[in-house]
Amino acid sequence: MSRLRALLPRTLQLQLILIFTLLFASFTLGCILYTTHDQYVMLERTLIAQANSLSRGLAASSEQALATGEVWQLQTILKQASHYPGLEHIDLTDPDGIILSSQSSPNNPGAAAKPRLRLQIPAQRSESIQHEEGRRHGIDIWIPIGGESNLGWLHTRFSLSVADEAREHLYEDSLWIGLSALILASGAFVLLLRRPMQQLKAATGFAATLDEARGAVVNADSGVDDIDRLLETLNRASTRLFEQQQELRRSEKQFRNVVEGLSELVFETDTDLNWTYLNPAWTEITCYSLSEGLGHPVLDFIPADEKPRISACFKPLREGHITTLRDQFRYLAKDGSERTMEVFARARRDELGNFLGYSGSITDISDRKAVELAILSAKEAAENANQAKSDFLANMSHEIRTPMNAVIGMTQLMLDTELDAQQREFMELIQNSADSLLSIIDDVLDFSKVESGHMQFEHTPFSLREYVDSTVATLRQRANSQGLQLSSTVAEDIPDTLRGDPHRLRQVLLNLLSNAVKFTAQGSVAVSVSIESHSETQIQLRFAVSDTGIGIPADKADYIFDSFFQADSSTTRRYGGTGLGLAICKRLVSGMGGRIWVDSQAGQGSTFFFTAQLGIEDVLSTHLDVLDLGDAKPEQHLNLLLTEDNPVNRTVATHMLESLGHRVSCAHNGLECVERLRGEHHFDAVLMDLQMPLMDGLTACRTLREEARRAGRARLPVIAMTAHATQADQERCIAAGMDGFITKPVLRDALRAELTRVLGHSTATATTHMTPIPDTTAPDAGPAFDRAWMLEQIGQDEELMHEVIGIFLGSYEELEGQLTRASNAQALREAAHAIKGAVSNFGAHAAVAAALQLELAAKGGSQPADALELSQQLLAEMGQLKLELELEQSQAASR
Numbered sequence: 001m002s003r004l005r006a007l008l009p010r011t012l013q014l015q016l017i018l019i020f021t022l023l024f025a026s027f028t029l030g031c032i033l034y035t036t037h038d039q040y041v042m043l044e045r046t047l048i049a050q051a052n053s054l055s056r057g058l059a060a061s062s063e064q065a066l067a068t069g070e071v072w073q074l075q076t077i078l079k080q081a082s083h084y085p086g087l088e089h090i091d092l093t094d095p096d097g098i099i100l101s102s103q104s105s106p107n108n109p110g111a112a113a114k115p116r117l118r119l120q121i122p123a124q125r126s127e128s129i130q131h132e133e134g135r136r137h138g139i140d141i142w143i144p145i146g147g148e149s150n151l152g153w154l155h156t157r158f159s160l161s162v163a164d165e166a167r168e169h170l171y172e173d174s175l176w177i178g179l180s181a182l183i184l185a186s187g188a189f190v191l192l193l194r195r196p197m198q199q200l201k202a203a204t205g206f207a208a209t210l211d212e213a214r215g216a217v218v219n220a221d222s223g224v225d226d227i228d229r230l231l232e233t234l235n236r237a238s239t240r241l242f243e244q245q246q247e248l249r250r251s252e253k254q255f256r257n258v259v260e261g262l263s264e265l266v267f268e269t270d271t272d273l274n275w276t277y278l279n280p281a282w283t284e285i286t287c288y289s290l291s292e293g294l295g296h297p298v299l300d301f302i303p304a305d306e307k308p309r310i311s312a313c314f315k316p317l318r319e320g321h322i323t324t325l326r327d328q329f330r331y332l333a334k335d336g337s338e339r340t341m342e343v344f345a346r347a348r349r350d351e352l353g354n355f356l357g358y359s360g361s362i363t364d365i366s367d368r369k370a371v372e373l374a375i376l377s378a379k380e381a382a383e384n385a386n387q388a389k390s391d392f393l394a395n396m397s398h399e400i401r402t403p404m405n406a407v408i409g410m411t412q413l414m415l416d417t418e419l420d421a422q423q424r425e426f427m428e429l430i431q432n433s434a435d436s437l438l439s440i441i442d443d444v445l446d447f448s449k450v451e452s453g454h455m456q457f458e459h460t461p462f463s464l465r466e467y468v469d470s471t472v473a474t475l476r477q478r479a480n481s482q483g484l485q486l487s488s489t490v491a492e493d494i495p496d497t498l499r500g501d502p503h504r505l506r507q508v509l510l511n512l513l514s515n516a517v518k519f520t521a522q523g524s525v526a527v528s529v530s531i532e533s534h535s536e537t538q539i540q541l542r543f544a545v546s547d548t549g550i551g552i553p554a555d556k557a558d559y560i561f562d563s564f565f566q567a568d569s570s571t572t573r574r575y576g577g578t579g580l581g582l583a584i585c586k587r588l589v590s591g592m593g594g595r596i597w598v599d600s601q602a603g604q605g606s607t608f609f610f611t612a613q614l615g616i617e618d619v620l621s622t623h624l625d626v627l628d629l630g631d632a633k634p635e636q637h638l639n640l641l642l643t644e645d646n647p648v649n650r651t652v653a654t655h656m657l658e659s660l661g662h663r664v665s666c667a668h669n670g671l672e673c674v675e676r677l678r679g680e681h682h683f684d685a686v687l688m689d690l691q692m693p694l695m696d697g698l699t700a701c702r703t704l705r706e707e708a709r710r711a712g713r714a715r716l717p718v719i720a721m722t723a724h725a726t727q728a729d730q731e732r733c734i735a736a737g738m739d740g741f742i743t744k745p746v747l748r749d750a751l752r753a754e755l756t757r758v759l760g761h762s763t764a765t766a767t768t769h770m771t772p773i774p775d776t777t778a779p780d781a782g783p784a785f786d787r788a789w790m791l792e793q794i795g796q797d798e799e800l801m802h803e804v805i806g807i808f809l810g811s812y813e814e815l816e817g818q819l820t821r822a823s824n825a826q827a828l829r830e831a832a833h834a835i836k837g838a839v840s841n842f843g844a845h846a847a848v849a850a851a852l853q854l855e856l857a858a859k860g861g862s863q864p865a866d867a868l869e870l871s872q873q874l875l876a877e878m879g880q881l882k883l884e885l886e887l888e889q890s891q892a893a894s895r
Helices: 002-007 012-068 071-081 161-208 225-261 281-286 304-318 366-415 421-452 464-481 502-518 569-575 581-591 619-631 647-659 670-679 697-711 727-736 748-760 787-793 798-820 825-842 845-859 864-894
Strands: 087-093 099-104 129-131 139-145 152-158 265-269 275-278 324-332 338-349 355-364 460-463 485-490 497-500 524-534 538-547 596-600 606-616 639-643 663-667 685-689 718-722 740-743
Touching (some): 012 071, 012 087, 012 139, 012 152, 161 225, 304 338, 366 421, 460 464, 464 485, 464 502, 464 524, 502 524, 581 606, 639 670, 647 685, 647 748, 647 798, 647 825, 663 670, 670 685, 670 697, 697 727, 798 825, 798 864, 825 845, 825 864
Antiparallel strands (some): 087 099, 265 355, 460 497
């Protein structure tokens, strides 16, 4: 087939002509053959019919002569008939085939030269018997003579050469006619195809140059619809292609303008990471020219230590593990400076997925990184400033409280003396002003804590009704003095025991109630609590504080929760306040998962609403916890070894333990504790201070555990008592083998709870569930000496309180000397720690905070100037505490 195809002409026109010629010639030849054969057959049939007719005529003419025996007459008949065209031979035989007479055609002299005597007659008689054997030579016809009388046979032989000659003439004539027709038809076909083929040739040439046609068209009038449609299609394609080329040129120009105008570097690389395309931003970013970049490896412009990371980052992109890459790298500018770039890259691949290189964009983010560093620095500066603000507020609060405590204390002492009416009025005004000033300080400190995010929220169980009732009771006397009716209602379907931060909840409620009482001249103030929504573990409560006071204008209601805002500027002059209370309430309510709003009209009172999200406490488990940690006492009195070097702490702890019914022995340091336990084994537990001379508490506990292990003794519970109050300190105690942890100042309830817990699990290892650590990092609002707090911790035992005060005052000079003589950080830290433990028994939060700051500063290796300033601050706090304790002792002596 391929060889045959190779023989065909290459042009469509010649192929069509050849195909047409072959088809037409084949058709013409077929027609010639069929027609000539048909005419030959018809001529042959005609000659045979004529031969049969002549033979029957001769047989009829010869029958009478044969019957009469007139042979001469037979000769005459046969001779006359021998001139018939195509007749070769005539024989007349008797019934047995013996030739009676024979005559050959003059045109066939060869037949006479072969005399015959007898012929093979047919096997049966019929009207005419035709033998066609040897049709090429002729046809033999046998006619019986005489019918039933069987006189003989007439045999004739006719030649078919006439038909053969006629067939040859027919073939020859038909071929000439067919050839003439083929020539004429081919010429007509060529003429007919000339224009279409010219158009088709023009279309072929036009299609070959279509991309360069620039919108040109060709004439679509070939006379053939298909070719015309092809030409029209090419014309439309040329027009569309030209329009697309124009649009593509415009897009390319626009894209190039955009890309070349970008400040970002647009690039392409080959498979070996060489630059193959760079927009002009390359020069602006790197200061290299395009010629200095194109064709060069990317890594030539990268610092040496950055090259391995870049190769590692681009490898997954090349291998198809990732589709895009976004990262930051360092590069070297032409001036040698090192800059930072952000790279976005993709892998380029062909239709088969073969890797071709990379493309993407690069942005110089060096300035942005500098801005980020500046912002970070500014943020740190702002945080430091915020911390400085908080420290300033705390220090200012402390500095203000110190003289204010003296003012309030002396005012109270003055009011206890004999005064005339005017003097008492003046002193009461001083006292009220001092109380207002302390309230302002408290608001500022609370707001500062909220703003700085240092406000912490507890999640402890509490009695809602108890806290609501106690809060209302706080203001009841004040309300009664103003003639106001103060009431509270808690919905019955609210569980009494909930989990949350009762102190913050009380702070919000107390602030709203205080405002209601303050701004209500007559009428009533009411508190109501209802359920807004709840689930199995959470409950959303709605609190409402209503009053019949002055109310709030509608246009001010949206602003009263902003900081330092009051609905009326005259409010400050008339009622006082800072405008921070509601702002603090808003932050506290938000911290409890709620919101706060007000419904009020000027002159018709107000209703403040707020919601709080609280946990629903299992009443049975809470009751059991209270029994375990609050009321449970050991079934028998305990023999306890108290290890404490500070005499004040030792005295307080001894009296607390004895008040709980225990027997207490004392050791003054860790070494003494270890020595006593080696000889005595009747103690039920050890309470161990951590920082002591000769041997600290951690070392003592580890020594006890090691000696007990070697001697095979049972584990003796050890509870730490320390002013170190961090989680890390708890973990250090547990690691040393301690079973419990109590922070100083020691609270009696916490001490009893921890003893119950530890002795109930004496065979277990220590747990991280420790006694809550009070916040002593910020100065409190009270005086240096909190008399009520100390009496509450020691069971209202005033005799013990004065004994402890006497011990502290007796050791004051030693503590002060230890601090002033400290010549290094270790000595300074030990002195601060000893003072912190001693003053914590008196509720002196400011002194505790100052000691803690000094201890932490000494531990962190502060500068001498800082340590000196902190030392002086601590000495000032100790002096104030000493002054108040001496005043307490003098008042006790006078009583």
